[in-house]
Amino acid sequence: MMEGFEARAETLGAAAAERAAVRLAATARETLPGVSAEAEAGRVVISGRGLGRRWLRDPALRWLGGLMR
Numbered sequence: 001m002m003e004g005f006e007a008r009a010e011t012l013g014a015a016a017a018e019r020a021a022v023r024l025a026a027t028a029r030e031t032l033p034g035v036s037a038e039a040e041a042g043r044v045v046i047s048g049r050g051l052g053r054r055w056l057r058d059p060a061l062r063w064l065g066g067l068m069r
Contacts, residue, residue: 017042020068027067032060 021039028037028046035048044064048054055061 014042024064024068028064031067032058035061 018039018041021042021044025037025039025044028035028044035046035051038045046061046064051061060066
């Protein structure tokens with residue numbers, strides 16, 4: 001019985017993580033000019049020219065979760 005609940009919770013959690021990653025990638029593309037953002041299997045991959053230096057200057061790149069508000 002508990003295994004069924006666990007499996008269901010795991011499925012729901014994975015689906016929620018995927019939706020959040022897609023939403024975050026879309027928001028990052030809209031709010032961070034010059035940055036490419038793609039959702040991949042529950043994570044977000046950010047790329048762009050000069051991203052290392054920009055990451056140091058722009059707190060929005062260091063704290064991407066803040067874009068989810």
